Structures are given as structure tokens and as C-alpha cells.
Amino acid sequence: MYQALRPSRSEFVPVRTLRYHVRTWGAPSPSRPPLVLLHGWMDVAASWQFVVDALASERHVIAPDWRGFGQSDGGPVDNYWMPDYLADLDWLLDHYAGDAPVDLIGHSMGGNIAMQYGGVRPQRVRRLVNLEGFGMPVLQPSEAPGRFGKWIDQLKRLHKGEMALASYAGPEGVARRLMKTNPRLSQDKADWLAGHWSVARARAEGGERWEILGDPAHKIINANLFRVDEMLALYAAIEAPVLAVVASDDSLQGWWKGRYTLAEFQERLKSVRDVRLARVTDAGHMLHHDQPGQVAALIEPFLTGEGP
Numbered sequence: 001m002y003q004a005l006r007p008s009r010s011e012f013v014p015v016r017t018l019r020y021h022v023r024t025w026g027a028p029s030p031s032r033p034p035l036v037l038l039h040g041w042m043d044v045a046a047s048w049q050f051v052v053d054a055l056a057s058e059r060h061v062i063a064p065d066w067r068g069f070g071q072s073d074g075g076p077v078d079n080y081w082m083p084d085y086l087a088d089l090d091w092l093l094d095h096y097a098g099d100a101p102v103d104l105i106g107h108s109m110g111g112n113i114a115m116q117y118g119g120v121r122p123q124r125v126r127r128l129v130n131l132e133g134f135g136m137p138v139l140q141p142s143e144a145p146g147r148f149g150k151w152i153d154q155l156k157r158l159h160k161g162e163m164a165l166a167s168y169a170g171p172e173g174v175a176r177r178l179m180k181t182n183p184r185l186s187q188d189k190a191d192w193l194a195g196h197w198s199v200a201r202a203r204a205e206g207g208e209r210w211e212i213l214g215d216p217a218h219k220i221i222n223a224n225l226f227r228v229d230e231m232l233a234l235y236a237a238i239e240a241p242v243l244a245v246v247a248s249d250d251s252l253q254g255w256w257k258g259r260y261t262l263a264e265f266q267e268r269l270k271s272v273r274d275v276r277l278a279r280v281t282d283a284g285h286m287l288h289h290d291q292p293g294q295v296a297a298l299i300e301p302f303l304t305g306e307g308p
Contacts (some may be wrong), residue, residue: 002192005053008046008063010071015091021045021071022092025052025061033102033126035303036093037063040108040133042214044070046196050189051288054296062096064088066110068215070196078158079151079220085113086120093124101126103303104240107288108132118242119234129243129299132285134252135268136226137260144225151223163216167209174198174210184283184290193289228268235271242275243302245295247283276302 008023023045028034037048045063052061067088068074093102104125106114111133118125139147157163168174174194179185185193198210252262269275278298283290 002050002188004049004192006049006058008049008052012071013064013092013095015067015088015095018067018073018075018088020067020073020088020092021065022096023048023063023065026058028060032059033100034097035059035061035103035105036089036096037061038089038104038106038110038114039063039066039069040106040110041218042069042212043107043110044197044213046070047193048288049192050292051295051299054292056296056300062092062102064092065213068218070213074215074217078155078217079222080215080218081222082113082116086117089113089117090121090124097124101240103127103129105129105299106131106133108285115238115242116231116234118240119237122237122239125238125240127243127303128238128240129245129302131245131287131295132247132251134260134265135228135231137256138228139225141225147221147225148223151221154220158217158220163219165212165214165216165219167211168198169209171195171198171210174212182284182286182289185286189289232268232271235268236273238272240274241302242269242272243278243299244269244275245278245280245287245298247285247287247290248279248281249284251285 006025008025011022011024013020013022039045039047045065048063065072066085068080101124104114104118106112111130112135114128115130115133118128154163168177171194174197175190178190178193179187198212200208200210202208246262250262252260252265266277280287280291280294280298288295
């Protein structure tokens with residue numbers, strides 16, 4: 001199994017009405033701001049371990065499990081909303097950084113949150129790295145009736161127990177599932193991740209099953225239409241330099257089949273006043289798992305102002 005070079009510490013922080021789980025590495029430094037890492041959808045904070053280990057120098061790193069993921073509370077809810085993540089992040093930065101700006105890195109959903117937060121609280125972000133946080137395709141107003149109907153239908157399915165996440169006989173089953181989703185993921189990393197991504201829970205009928213540490217309510221679509229104009233306004237309000245990193249595999253083509261393209265995403269990035277682009281080779285969407293060394297080699301000089 002993968003052996004962490006820089007083991008994390010685990011702690012719990014009150015955030016609004018929730019008990020947030022946060023992993024930290026290193027110690028605070030008066031000469032360097034905290035490095036805050038935001039994981040993506042159906043991921044956990046421990047997923048950053050490979051990148052933390054690949055950093056050339058030690059940093060004070062803070063990585064929360066988002067609400068309803070990992071060991072963080074989700075609250076008595078049956079769906080999740082983007083503005084809550086922004087407020088949760090603000091609370092976490094109050095706790096860990098006070099008024100001082102931080103270096104902010106997000107992957108996928110976490111990258112989208114980082115970009116939006118950078119526009120909402122530009123004074124709190126010193127440098128920002130977006131790893132495959134693309135946003136969503138353009139949605140037309142004519143799609144609203146069907147989308148609201150789908151949202152309600154999914155809520156009903158959730159309450160009937162029809163949207164439960166898969167469970168597994170043991171952690172090796174979780175590891176196999178991770179490797180099926182990401183063929184580049186090595187066995188040692190999959191085994192390590194399985195122990196942080198899932199937990200054994202007893203069943204009423206006897207025995208136990210390993211369940212993913214994620215609330216099934218995260219599978220409910222957002223009822224509101226994604227607004228590109230709002231996102232571009234947030235992009236334009238970002239004051240920090242931004243590094244946008246994509247993988248060599250075209251995730252957008254795989255997901256949207258031409259409905260939303262990498263070229264469109266790059267066009268949107270033109271709204272950011274100070275942005276540079278980078279690419280990680282031999283990697284898919286989970287580029288922080290596939291090539292943590294490349295990711296670390298890109299972000300470290302960017303955070304120190306030495307490139308790219």
C-alpha cells in the first residue's frame with residue numbers, strides 16, 4: 001500500500017451549523033500563507049496526499065472534507081447548493097487564516113468553488129490554481145421547466161432509497177471501483193484511497209459493507225440553471241493571479257460530447273484579468289492522482305511567483 005511521506009493530521013472545526021472535518025499538513029509559517037486545497041465531487045480531502053508528498057518544500061496545508069463528504073457533516077438536507085460551499089469556505093478561512101490571504105487550489109468542483117470564491121472575496125486569495133474546474137455548459141431558459149421537474153423527481157427517488165451509493169464487501173472492492181473509474185490509478189494508491197474514501201458499516205440484516213463517504217443527496221441536480229454571465233462576472237472580479245490546469249485527456253469531450261468544449265472554457269477564462277494556462281500530460285480528470293509530481297511542479301513555482 002502507498003506510504004504517505006507527510007502524514008496528515010485530522011481535526012474538526014465548527015462551520016455554521018456543521019462539524020467540518022479538515023486535514024492539515026505542516027505548520028503555520030510567518031513567511032508563507034496557508035495553502036488551502038479543495039477537493040472535487042465525490043472526493044475527500046485525503047485525496048490530496050499524493051500532491052502534498054510531491055511538493056519540494058513543506059507548506060502549511062489545509063484541506064477540508066466538503067459538507068456531506070468524507071467525515072464532514074451534511075446536515076438534515078436532501079440536496080446541496082453551491083453558495084453553501086462558498087460560505088463554508090469563508091468560515092474555514094476565518095478559522096485558519098484570519099484576515100490574511102491564502103493560496104487556494106481546487107480540483108473539479110473544488111476548482112469551480114475556488115474560482116467563484118476568488119471573485120466573491122478577492123482580498124482573501126493571494127494566488128489561485130484551478131485544476132479542471134470547468135463550470136457547466138450553457139443552459140437555455142427553455143430548459144427550466146424540465147430541470148425543475150427532474151430535480152423534484154430525483155428528490156422523490158432519494159427519499160424512496162433509490163439513489164443510494166454502491167456498497168462493497170471490503171475495501172478491496174472500493175479500490176477496484178476506483179481503478180475502474182480511473183485506469184491510470186495504481187493498485188497501491190487505490191488501496192490507500194479506499195481506506196480514506198469509505199468506511200465499514202454494520203447492516204441490520206447482519207454483517208457489514210464498505211460504503212463511500214459521501215451523501216447520496218449530492219447526486220441530486222441543482223434545480224437552478226447555470227448562469228454563464230454570473231460566472232464571468234465572478235471571474236472578472238478575481239484579483240489574484242490564476243493558473244488554470246487541464247489534463248491531456250479531454251474531460252469535457254468525454255462528458256458533454258461537444259455541448260461544452262475546452263475551447264469554450266478557455267474563452268471564458270479571458271474574463272480573468274491575470275490568467276495563465278498549463279497542461280498535465282498522460283493524465284485524466286483525476287490528474288492529482290495520475291501525475292501528482294507534474295501537478296506539484298506546476299503549482300510550486302506559480303505560488304512563489306517564479307512561473308509559469
